[in-house]
Amino acid sequence: AQSVAQPEDQVNVAEGNPLTVKCTYSVSGNPYLFWYVQYPNRGLQFLLKYITGDNLVKGSYGFEAEFNKSQTSFHLKKPSALVSDSALYFCAVGNFNKFYFGSGTKLNVKP
Amino acid sequence: DAGVIQSPRHEVTEMGQEVTLRCKPISGHDYLFWYRQTMMRGLELLIYFNNNVPIDDSGMPEDRFSAKMPNASFSTLKIQPSEPRDSAVYFCASTLSGFRSSPLHFGNGTRLTVT
Numbered sequence: 001a002q003s004v005a006q007p008e009d010q011v012n013v014a015e016g017n018p019l020t021v022k023c024t025y026s027v028s029g030n031p032y033l034f035w036y037v038q039y040p041n042r043g044l045q046f047l048l049k050y051i052t053g054d055n056l057v058k059g060s061y062g063f064e065a066e067f068n069k070s071q072t073s074f075h076l077k078k079p080s081a082l083v084s085d086s087a088l089y090f091c092a093v094g095n096f097n098k099f100y101f102g103s104g105t106k107l108n109v110k111p
Numbered sequence: 112d113a114g115v116i117q118s119p120r121h122e123v124t125e126m127g128q129e130v131t132l133r134c135k136p137i138s139g140h141d142y143l144f145w146y147r148q149t150m151m152r153g154l155e156l157l158i159y160f161n162n163n164v165p166i167d168d169s170g171m172p173e174d175r176f177s178a179k180m181p182n183a184s185f186s187t188l189k190i191q192p193s194e195p196r197d198s199a200v201y202f203c204a205s206t207l208s209g210f211r212s213s214p215l216h217f218g219n220g221t222r223l224t225v226t
Contacts, residue, residue: 032212034214036214036215041219041220042219042220043115043202043204043217043218043219043220044202044204044215044217045217046214046215046216049212049214051212090154094212098156098167099144099156099215101153101154102153103153104153104154
């Protein structure tokens with residue numbers, strides 16, 4: 001079965017500290033991997049994607065993600081969190097004719 | 112680029128009434144998706160279109176739900192009759208061909224409340 005897992009419902013981090021939001025996937029073939037962010041009362045916004053090539057992908061707002069094929073993971077990272085990064089983050093996998101979204105992780109960055 | 116435009120932003124209706132949600136995709140995009148978001152079930156794909164043709168409607172919950180795309184710049188999602196369990200935020204998204212590698216562009220959603 002195709003699936004995307006975000007094992008943490010919520011991640012709390014202090015401003016200035018590094019953050020990681022975890023994502024693992026189980027899909028057949030070579031997946032395309034994405035991260036999206038959702039602010040309150042807004043639609044999802046694209047952050048970054050991995051198609052092929054370097055395992056470390058850089059995206060918007062200083063975010064990056066590391067693709068690990070052996071662990072089937074695509075964790076989102078940022079070296080120094082900002083309060084304004086507080087939002088809901090979704091991992092997604094594109095395969096064949098569908099996207100599969102994770103359940104979302106709420107990131108709380110405290111001053 | 113105005114982005115994906117959805118209307119209305121909020122809709123409150125009584126059980127049994129017909130509800131129509133509207134979406135205008137980004138010009139030039141040839142894929143359009145309808146998603147539903149709830150706390151319990153997260154993001155669910157309801158249906159998607161390619162070049163105005165429905166490709167996969169397996170996520171449509173039941174016959175009360177229907178979606179159309181009469182042209183490249185407009186789509187509707189209709190619920191008739193509506194039920195309280197349909198209360199959710201409904202998102203429309205569009206993208207270009209090769210959508211597996213192209214990001215989705217989401218509208219700001221329609222928050223539907225059925226009382």
